[in-house]
Amino acid sequence: MEQNTTGTTRCGYIAIIGPPNAGKSTLMNALVGERLSIVTPKPHTTRTRVLGIITDPNRNAQAIFLDTPGMVAEPRYRLQEAMMEHIHRSIRDADVILAMFDYTRPDPVLIQRTVELAAVPDKAAVFVLNKVDLAEKEPDLSPYPEGTIPVSALLELNLRPVGDAITAHLPEGPFLYPPDTIAEQPERFFVAELIRETIFVTMKEEIPYTTAVVVEEFIERTPKDYINATILVDRDSQKGIMIGRKGQQLKQIGQLSRKKIEDFLGRPVYLELFVKVKRDWMKKDSELRDLGYLERK
Ligand SMILES: Nc1nc2c(ncn2[C@@H]2O[C@H](COP(=O)(O)OP(=O)(O)OP(=O)(O)O)[C@@H](O)[C@H]2O)c(=O)[nH]1
Numbered sequence: 090m091e092q093n094t095t096g097t098t099r100c101g102y103i104a105i106i107g108p109p110n111a112g113k114s115t116l117m118n119a120l121v122g123e124r125l126s127i128v129t130p131k132p133h134t135t136r137t138r139v140l141g142i143i144t145d146p147n148r149n150a151q152a153i154f155l156d157t158p159g160m161v162a163e164p165r166y167r168l169q170e171a172m173m174e175h176i177h178r179s180i181r182d183a184d185v186i187l188a189m190f191d192y193t194r195p196d197p198v199l200i201q202r203t204v205e206l207a208a209v210p211d212k213a214a215v216f217v218l219n220k221v222d223l224a225e226k227e228p229d230l231s232p233y234p235e236g237t238i239p240v241s242a243l244l245e246l247n248l249r250p251v252g253d254a255i256t257a258h259l260p261e262g263p264f265l266y267p268p269d270t271i272a273e274q275p276e277r278f279f280v281a282e283l284i285r286e287t288i289f290v291t292m293k294e295e296i297p298y299t300t301a302v303v304v305e306e307f308i309e310r311t312p313k314d315y316i317n318a319t320i321l322v323d324r325d326s327q328k329g330i331m332i333g334r335k336g337q338q339l340k341q342i343g344q345l346s347r348k349k350i351e352d353f354l355g356r357p358v359y360l361e362l363f364v365k366v367k368r369d370w371m372k373k374d375s376e377l378r379d380l381g382y383l384e385r386k
């Protein structure tokens with residue numbers, strides 16, 4: 090895009106929405122240039138909205154992205170309803186809606202649902218078709234709205250037109266964050282998310298969906314920060330699985346999480362993990378509020 094020399098700044102919120110596993114978090118990380126939102130091969134990884142900010146001096150623009158959970162067609166329990174609430178709230182707060190389709194799931198019903206969710210009066214929508222790196226030939230864009238941009242968030246292909254389209258729709262106005270700010274949520278949030286990411290990639294089947302992570306203590310000290318976190322599970326039987334034989338499973342989760350946390354914070358940490366049973370935490374408003382998955386009223 091051409092250099093903006095007029096001195097006018099643009100700033101606004103962009104909600105990234107779409108089906109689960111489409112690559113929304115991967116795209117936000119690519120656009121912001123930092124691994125802020127956790128990414129796993131399992132659907133419904135993201136549970137809340139994750140904010141990522143990029144200030145582009147060439148475009149004189151600040152884009153504030155809201156990564157959202159994957160759409161849940163029929164929420165089955167309170168956590169899934171809360172996830173849908175995050176999507177709707179992000180859309181309400183957004184100036185631009187960045188709606189994503191998944192090349193590997195060309196399901197007309199899913200496409201229709203995404204288009205409907207993005208159709209908000211007086212709000213611009215930018216459509217992207219992600220994962221086109223998996224296409225053997227030129228992807229067929231005919232099932233998608235006109236102007237849909239084919240991209241690969243993973244390989245960071247064709248992201249410039251996405252940035253241009255977003256910027257064109259951002260309202261004129263002053264920056265809301267200092268230009269070097271990329272995140273707003275506290276370090277504790279990212280620490281808990283990185284532990285959750287590790288659980289999602291190491292534990293099988295339904296187990297990740299029955300877990301949540303709470304950072305109980307986070308003490309900055311030398312030579313290592315001290316972090317103490319609890320992994321919540323919703324049944325006694327899952328506690329044993331999470332800990333594993335002779336504690337091996339939990340140990341592995343701890344080691345992998347610690348590396349990710351150290352990379353993220355850029356300093357060494359001592360990480361202690363505990364597992365606690367909280368029956369049906371994903372069905373209870375009070376628990377969901379404590380975990381930050383539900384807005385405090
Ligand atoms: N081949 C390919 N894989 C991708 C691309 N973008 C994301 N993925 C993979 O798709 C999976 C899901 O990516 P996420 O970014 O977690 O997807 P999401 O839409 O945020 O998923 P939820 O938070 O669960 O809704 C991961 O295994 C990513 O590596 C892409 O452009 N190409």
Ligand SMILES: [Mg+2]
Pocket residue numbers: 113114115126127128134135156157158159
């Ligand atoms: Mg996600």
